[in-house]
Amino acid sequence: MDSAPQGRDDRTTTGSDFLQLRIGDAPPGGLSDWLADRLRLAISDGRLPIGARLPATRVLAAELRVSRGVVTETYQRLIEDGHVAGRGRAGTVVVAAPLTVPAPERPPRPTGISAVFAGEPDTEVFEALRATSARFDLSPGLPDLAAFPRAAWLRAERTVLSSLSATDLGYGDPRGAPALQVAVSHWLARNRGIRVQPREVVVVAGVAQALALLAQVLTTRGITTVAVEDPGSLGARQQLQVWGLTTPPVPVDGDGLRVDALRRSGAPAVLLTPAHQFPTGVVLDGERRRELMSWAADGGLVIEDDYDAEHRYDRSPVPALHSMLAEHVCYAGSVSKLLAPALRVGWVIPPAMLHDDVVAAKRNSDLGNAVLPQLALARLMESGEMERHLRMVRRRHRVRRDAMIAAVRRHLPGAVVHGAAAGLHLMITFSTPVDDAELAMAALAADVKVQPLSWHRQRPGAPGLVLGYAASAPSDIEAGMAALGGALRALL
Amino acid sequence: MDSAPQGRDDRTTTGSDFLQLRIGDAPPGGLSDWLADRLRLAISDGRLPIGARLPATRVLAAELRVSRGVVTETYQRLIEDGHVAGRGRAGTVVVAAPLTVPAPERPPRPTGISAVFAGEPDTEVFEALRATSARFDLSPGLPDLAAFPRAAWLRAERTVLSSLSATDLGYGDPRGAPALQVAVSHWLARNRGIRVQPREVVVVAGVAQALALLAQVLTTRGITTVAVEDPGSLGARQQLQVWGLTTPPVPVDGDGLRVDALRRSGAPAVLLTPAHQFPTGVVLDGERRRELMSWAADGGLVIEDDYDAEHRYDRSPVPALHSMLAEHVCYAGSVSKLLAPALRVGWVIPPAMLHDDVVAAKRNSDLGNAVLPQLALARLMESGEMERHLRMVRRRHRVRRDAMIAAVRRHLPGAVVHGAAAGLHLMITFSTPVDDAELAMAALAADVKVQPLSWHRQRPGAPGLVLGYAASAPSDIEAGMAALGGALRALL
Numbered sequence: 004m005d006s007a008p009q010g011r012d013d014r015t016t017t018g019s020d021f022l023q024l025r026i027g028d029a030p031p032g033g034l035s036d037w038l039a040d041r042l043r044l045a046i047s048d049g050r051l052p053i054g055a056r057l058p059a060t061r062v063l064a065a066e067l068r069v070s071r072g073v074v075t076e077t078y079q080r081l082i083e084d085g086h087v088a089g090r091g092r093a094g095t096v097v098v099a100a101p102l103t104v105p106a107p108e109r110p111p112r113p114t115g116i117s118a119v120f121a122g123e124p125d126t127e128v129f130e131a132l133r134a135t136s137a138r139f140d141l142s143p144g145l146p147d148l149a150a151f152p153r154a155a156w157l158r159a160e161r162t163v164l165s166s167l168s169a170t171d172l173g174y175g176d177p178r179g180a181p182a183l184q185v186a187v188s189h190w191l192a193r194n195r196g197i198r199v200q201p202r203e204v205v206v207v208a209g210v211a212q213a214l215a216l217l218a219q220v221l222t223t224r225g226i227t228t229v230a231v232e233d234p235g236s237l238g239a240r241q242q243l244q245v246w247g248l249t250t251p252p253v254p255v256d257g258d259g260l261r262v263d264a265l266r267r268s269g270a271p272a273v274l275l276t277p278a279h280q281f282p283t284g285v286v287l288d289g290e291r292r293r294e295l296m297s298w299a300a301d302g303g304l305v306i307e308d309d310y311d312a313e314h315r316y317d318r319s320p321v322p323a324l325h326s327m328l329a330e331h332v333c334y335a336g337s338v339s340k341l342l343a344p345a346l347r348v349g350w351v352i353p354p355a356m357l358h359d360d361v362v363a364a365k366r367n368s369d370l371g372n373a374v375l376p377q378l379a380l381a382r383l384m385e386s387g388e389m390e391r392h393l394r395m396v397r398r399r400h401r402v403r404r405d406a407m408i409a410a411v412r413r414h415l416p417g418a419v420v421h422g423a424a425a426g427l428h429l430m431i432t433f434s435t436p437v438d439d440a441e442l443a444m445a446a447l448a449a450d451v452k453v454q455p456l457s458w459h460r461q462r463p464g465a466p467g468l469v470l471g472y473a474a475s476a477p478s479d480i481e482a483g484m485a486a487l488g489g490a491l492r493a494l495l
Numbered sequence: 496m497d498s499a500p501q502g503r504d505d506r507t508t509t510g511s512d513f514l515q516l517r518i519g520d521a522p523p524g525g526l527s528d529w530l531a532d533r534l535r536l537a538i539s540d541g542r543l544p545i546g547a548r549l550p551a552t553r554v555l556a557a558e559l560r561v562s563r564g565v566v567t568e569t570y571q572r573l574i575e576d577g578h579v580a581g582r583g584r585a586g587t588v589v590v591a592a593p594l595t596v597p598a599p600e601r602p603p604r605p606t607g608i609s610a611v612f613a614g615e616p617d618t619e620v621f622e623a624l625r626a627t628s629a630r631f632d633l634s635p636g637l638p639d640l641a642a643f644p645r646a647a648w649l650r651a652e653r654t655v656l657s658s659l660s661a662t663d664l665g666y667g668d669p670r671g672a673p674a675l676q677v678a679v680s681h682w683l684a685r686n687r688g689i690r691v692q693p694r695e696v697v698v699v700a701g702v703a704q705a706l707a708l709l710a711q712v713l714t715t716r717g718i719t720t721v722a723v724e725d726p727g728s729l730g731a732r733q734q735l736q737v738w739g740l741t742t743p744p745v746p747v748d749g750d751g752l753r754v755d756a757l758r759r760s761g762a763p764a765v766l767l768t769p770a771h772q773f774p775t776g777v778v779l780d781g782e783r784r785r786e787l788m789s790w791a792a793d794g795g796l797v798i799e800d801d802y803d804a805e806h807r808y809d810r811s812p813v814p815a816l817h818s819m820l821a822e823h824v825c826y827a828g829s830v831s832k833l834l835a836p837a838l839r840v841g842w843v844i845p846p847a848m849l850h851d852d853v854v855a856a857k858r859n860s861d862l863g864n865a866v867l868p869q870l871a872l873a874r875l876m877e878s879g880e881m882e883r884h885l886r887m888v889r890r891r892h893r894v895r896r897d898a899m900i901a902a903v904r905r906h907l908p909g910a911v912v913h914g915a916a917a918g919l920h921l922m923i924t925f926s927t928p929v930d931d932a933e934l935a936m937a938a939l940a941a942d943v944k945v946q947p948l949s950w951h952r953q954r955p956g957a958p959g960l961v962l963g964y965a966a967s968a969p970s971d972i973e974a975g976m977a978a979l980g981g982a983l984r985a986l987l
Contacts, residue, residue, distance in 0.1 A: 043688060043814065084813050085784030099785050099819065126858065133666065148661035157656050164649050169640035169966075172835035174625065196535060208700075208861035215860055245859045292577030293591050321576050322535065327591065343664035345866035366618065367737045368707055368860060369700035373868055374837035474661075 021058055022050065026067045034069055038077040046086050046100050057087060057095040120444040124458050126241050138450040139483030143282070143428035143471035146314075146340050147403075150396050155388045159379040167378065175374045177366035179206025179350070186381035187350050190389070194313055196322025197334065199352050205361055206372050209349040210308055211242055213335040214274070216364040217306060218246030220357055221272065229306065230270035232260055234430075234459040236281045239274060239308065252461035255280055259287030262294035265303075272304040277324050278312035282430045282459050282469040284422015286321055295324070299331035304354070306333045311340040313393055314473075315425040316401040330354050338380065340427060341393065348372060348380055396473075400427065406477035407470060407484065414488030418467075427474075430456060432467035437494060439466035445490040451483045513550050514542065518559045526561055530569040538578050538592050549579060549587040612936040616950050618733050630942040631975030635774070635920035635963035638806075638832050639895075642888050647880045651871040663866060669858035671698025671842070672869040678876035679842045685882075686805055688814025689826065691844055697853055698864050701841040702800055703734055705827040706766070708856040709798060710738030712849055713764065721798065722762035724752055726922075726951045728773045731766060731800065744953035747772055751779030754786035757795075764796040769816050770804035774922045774951050774961040776914015778813055787816070791823035796846070798825045803832040805885055806965075807917040808893040822846050830872065832919060833885065840864060840872055888965075892919065898969035899962060899976065906980030910959075922948065924959035929986060931958035937982040943975045 022045050029037040045051040057063075060078060064071040078095050081087040088098045119131045132142060171180075178184065184201035191197035207213050221229070226248075231240050233252030240250045251268050254261045260275050277287035287295070299305050307324045325334040337349030353361040365371065383389045407429055411418055418431040433439075439455035446453050456467035468487075472480055514537050521529040537543040549555075552570060556563040570587050573579040580590045611623045624634060663672075670676065676693035683689035699705050713721070718740075723732050725744030732742045743760050746753045752767050769779035779787070791797050799816045817826040829841030845853040857863065875881045899921055903910055910923040925931075931947035938945050948959035960979075964972055 040688070043818070047690075047818075080813075083778075083781045085781040085788065085819065088781070099788060126855070129666070130668070145665050148664040151661070151664050153656045157653055160652050161649055164645045169643070172640040172643050172837045173637055174621070174836045176622070196532070198539075208865070212861040242859070245855075286575070289573075289575045289577040289580070296577070296591060321572075326535070326539075327577065344666045344862075345664045347861060347863070347865040363618070363737075367734070369704040369839060370836075371839070373700070373839040373865060376865055376868065 021063065021066070024067060026069065034073045035076045035080070038067075038073065039080050042077065042081060043086060046097055051097050053097050053100055055097045056093070057097070059094060117444060119447070120440045120455065124237060126245060128458075129238060132452065132454070135447060135452065137447055137452040139475065139479050139486065140452045141407075141470050141472065141475060141480070141483050141487070142452045142454050143469045145344070145471060145474040146342070146427055147396050147399055147473050148343055149474075150392070150399060151343050152383070152388060152392045155383060155392070156379060159382040159386075159388075160375065162382060163375060163378040167374075171374060171378070175371045175377075177371035178202070178362055179204060179372060180374055180377040180381065182381040183348075183377040183384075186384035190384050191323070191336075191352075193390075195309065195336075196326040197352070198326070199329075203352050203355075203358065205351045205353065205358070205365060206377060207335075207349050207351055207365060208347040208369070208372055209337045209339055209344070210310060210335045211238070212347075212365075212368070213337075213349055213351045214239060214242045214306075215246055216351070216361050216368065217333060217335075217353075217357075218243055218248050219364045220353075220360040221304075222247050223360070226271050226304075228270045228272070230265055230268050230273040231461075232275050232280060233461045234282055234456060234464065235274075235461075236276070236308075237458045239281075240461075243274065250274075250461075254462075255283055255285060257285060259285050259291045260295070262291055262298055265295075266298055271302070272306060274306040274308060276308045276310055278309055278321055279314070279423060279426040281308075281310065281426075282428065282456065284426055284428070284430055286423045286425070287324075292324065292327065296328050296331075299328055303331065304333065305331055307335065309334060309336040311426045312336075313341055314397060314400060314427055315423075316397065316404065325352060333357065341389065342380075342383075346376060346380070348376060400473045403472040403475065403477055403480060404429070406480045407472040410481050410484035411470075414484045415491060428469055428471045430467055430469050432456065432465040434465070435495060437466050437491065439468060442466070442491060442494055443468065445494055446487050449486040449490045451486045451490070453487065513555065513558070516559060518561065526565045527568045527572070530559075530565065531572050534569065534573060535578060538589055543589050545589050545592055547589045548585070549589070551586060609936060611939070612932045612947065616729060618737060620950075621730060624944065624946070627939060627944070629939055629944040631967065631971050631978065632944045633899075633962050633964070633967060633972070633975050633979070634944045634946050635961045637836070637963060637966045638834070638919055639888050639891055639965050640835055641966075642884070642891065643835050644875070644880060644884050647875060647884070648871060651874040651878075651880075652867065654874060655867060655870040659866075659870065663870070667863045667866045667869075669863035670694070670854055671696060671864060672866055672873065674873040675840075675869040675876075678873035682876050682881070683815070683828075683844075687801065687828075688818040689844070690818070691821075695844050695847075695850065697843045697845065697850070697857060698869060699827075699841050699843055699857060700839040700861070700864055701829045701831055701836070702802060702827045703730070704839075704857075704860070705829075705841055705843045706731060706734045706798075707738055708843070708853050708860065709825060709827075709845075709849075710735055710740050711856045712845075712852040713796075714739050715852070718763050718796075720762045720764070722757055722760050722765040723953075724767050724772060725953045726774055726948060726956065727766075727953075728768070728800075729950045731773075732953075735766065742766075742953075746954075747775055747777060749777060751777050751783045752787070754783055754790055757787075758790055763794070764798060766798040766800060768800045768802055770801055770813055771806070771915060771918040773802065773918075774920065774948065776918055776920070776922055778915045778917070779816075784816065784819065788820050788823075791820050795823065796825065797823055799827065801826060801828045803918045804828075805833060806889060806892060806919055807915075808889065808896065817844060822848075825849065833881065834872075834875075838868060838872070840868060892965045895964040895967065895969055895972060896921070898972045899964040902973050902976035903962075906976045907983060919965035920961055920963045922959055922961055924948065924957040926957070927987060929958050929983065931960060934958070934983060934986055935960065937986055938979050941978040941982045943978045943982070945979065 060071050060074040064074045085099050087095050090096050183206055184204040187204045188199050188201045228249050229243050230253045231250045232255045243250050251270055253265045265273055309323050325332045334352040338346050408420055411420055418433055421430045439457050443453050443455040454469040552563050552566040556566045577591050579587050582588050675698055676696040679696045680691050680693045720741050721735050722745045723742045724747045735742050743762055745757045757765055801815050817824045826844040830838050900912055903912055910925055913922045931949050935945050935947040946961040
């Protein structure tokens with residue numbers, strides 16, 4: 004060895020110059036672990052290059068004042084994991100180094116204001132928008148997260164943890180925990196007019212996963228086109244596209260999806276949001292529902308994204324399409340707008356002929372949702388806590404919606420507010436020719452996050468914004484909208 | 496109307512013969528909701544067929560002793576949702592019925608004993624085996640679930656719920672919660688000799704999802720073959736196959752994967768379990784590790800399934816392959832064997848060049864794992880509770896392993912026990928020519944669940960069984976093995 008080992012006398016600094024090993028650093032009882040780690044590190048960072056010879060076990064043991072067995076065991080472990088090899092009289096030699104080329108720094112995504120709104124939005128655009136910080140977040144998609152029933156959730160978890168069996172902790176059913184299948188079927192009967200057997204419910208990780216699974220099932224069956232609403236959710240359209248589907252646009256008017264245009268499109272399936280269309284807020288009217296049913300009866304598949312149907316304020320509930328068309332509707336819902344997106348729990352009720360395929364796709368994706376949160380959610384649903392929570396947030400959301408409409412009138416006098424008194428967002432359009440992506444960019448510069456309507460359009464149309472109000476206090480809505488109004492005036 | 500409405504005088508039974516509506520059934524303040532529900536139900540079940548005329552609003556209101564506005568509003572809602580239509584003087588008529596063809600009963604899967612073990616195992620075979628009941632479950636794959644640290648988990652949840660921000664409840668990062676990325680990087684450094692930056696860790700829903708995501712990434716890049724160990728995990732092989740990969744077998748011997756055979760196979764990638772091979776229990780030895788590193792350096796991709804590496808008893812830890820080959824190894828691990836499969840949490844550390852693709856696949860799959868369990872797990876890992884739990888179950892598992900080895904010697908005297916003192920299962924082989932699927936079937940008839948080794952083989956080989964011991968008390972292991980021995984003797 005080049006660096007000749009020299010013993011030290013001070014017990015606390017006993018060690019070896021070899022790699023500056025200080026026995027005082029080693030945890031009691033873990034000498035061999037410690038020594039192996041230090042050697043691996045040195046091999047990895049090049050201090051012990053390939054070909055380097057390790058000190059003789061006798062020498063190193065003496066230097067470290069440890070038994071020779073400790074060093075022998077350490078070397079044996081390095082031999083076992085392939086870093087070093089015994090070379091007889093030539094000693095123990097480094098033969099392989101961990102390749103620790105540091106992972107190249109990924110170029111940080113430009114999260115500046117212009118990057119989010121410049122060009123066509125890609126599949127990372129929602130993350131990019133979330134990653135930007137702004138004092139007022141009026142982007143759509145979130146319920147009032149501050150109202151999340153933390154205490155009720157914890158109580159439910161405690162009950163679940165004290166009552167589940169060891170078997171419940173094993174691999175679960177890819178269809179979902181039976182208790183949640185039952186609770187969802189009850190919830191849908193009470194709140195959405197849907198009558199299903201619990202076994203028809205497939206628990207998934209939210210509507211995004213529901214669309215992924217369906218896309219897999221449909222493409223396997225040769226269906227590569229799913230028509231979507233226009234304007235319609237950019238995120239949903241992207242999700243279908245990344246799974247290989249084309250998504251021709253079907254116009255939405257004041258009565259909802261134009262079923263005549265759907266029929267002309269020749270698409271074999273359609274994804275829509277009938278209860279509260281995203282982003283227009285329109286409710287699919289009775290005549291259109293009948294037309295759609297007739298289209299479906301001719302062989303079309305309806306994918307019903309019931310994403311915020313439980314949020315309505317001064318209008319009657321509209322039952323889910325599924326209640327009319329069970330054999331032709333694949334129903335999807337989630338708790339993302341009821342409780343929180345972070346829970347990643349949703350459900351699909353596929354038509355009977357697709358059920359087994361959807362279950363197989365779920366199994367192949369992840370073997371099924373996590374069990375504990377499913378059981379906790381089932382308790383919240385069956386105990387009435389969910390409805391209690393929903394009534395509470397509905398009151399808050401309604402006040403916030405009113406605050407936003409008032410603020411639109413006050414600060415954006417030329418804007419038209421669209422949609423029914425429901426949901427968690429508003430759409431506004433402008434009659435003046437303003438570039439809404441530019442407006443959203445200017446708003447972000449003024450500390451207000453909003454989404455441009457053009458994100459959610461496939462064909463040209465009036466400029467506008469999609470504004471979420473559920474997650475902001477009325478005073479923040481007012482202040483944010485005032486700043487937005489300023490940004491708009493500066494652009495015109 | 497055929498059934499002439501007749502008013503009743505008794506307030507509590509005020510109602511209408513029409514559909515046997517009893518106003519006493521209606522909740523106070525929800526008359527219109529209630530009435531709409533009853534009408535929809537009647538339309539749905541055929542009591543009000545298409546073409547049926549509803550009572551005049553005036554008449555029904557009088558019968559029910561409610562204001563006419565309630566009935567008008569109800570009819571309006573049914574018009575909106577497309578069930579009925581106004582026909583002027585002809586009144587209000589049912590025009591569409593919900594299609595409530597009951598979902599056909601799926602033929603129940605034959606879960607009898609012979610069904611599970613007859614023929615080639617399909618992707619539902621593990622669920623089928625779980626669904627069969629047996630007094631002694633000695634099938635592999637589960638840790639000691641009775642030891643799940645329920646109190647510690649609940650404490651972690653409480654801390655998380657009391658400290659998270661509202662933003663944490665929104666859509667999370669598809670890469671995983673930053674706190675868990677950090678905790679996993681620390682865990683892997685402490686326990687598996689892996690040094691990674693937290694941002695290199697991608698949180699997934701277990702190793703099954705890791706394989707699904709990787710398969711998607713690889714096939715997109717034109718890689719359609721991933722070699723697997725033989726014998727090797729049937730479940731992992733099926734998972735790769737359902738995502739379109741072919742899985743040529745590479746033999747495993749007493750030193751682990753035969754890298755020479757891997758090289759000859761020409762496969763561009765290999766999935767293996769180097770720390771404790773499934774099912775043989777062999778540890779990949781130092782020479783093989785070096786050979787594999789050399790194969791990888793020539794362009795091969797190693798997928799390291801580190802599925803039960805933390806469970807070792809009287810042997811030294813072997814660091815993960817990833818610690819030597821970071822740029823060529825995709826590392827995957829999970830808490831399924833550390834805590835419980837029901838949690839559905841795992842992690843992948845892809846090589847840098849695949850990182851962004853794996854993240855995109857995770858985003859497209861489900862937008863990311865649920866946040867609350869990630870944060871709870873991060874706390875368990877960072878607080879030392881996980882290591883405490885691991886030490887505790889390690890002691891229990893070791894006793895159970897010893898009990899099983901003793902029981903094999905006692906009740907299956909001809910069987911050979913394979914593998915290192917690690918993991919959660921044993922492999923045994925028989926020198927006598929017995930059909931191991933038949934033996935597993937006979938064992939199940941004798942109330943003992945085991946897996947035939949042939950499930951996990953692609954090429955012919957000695958018959959055997961894969962036996963899980965971690966989830967059973969020593970007395971159950973002894974009794975189950977005695978019953979298994981009886982089943983074997985009856986077959987020979």
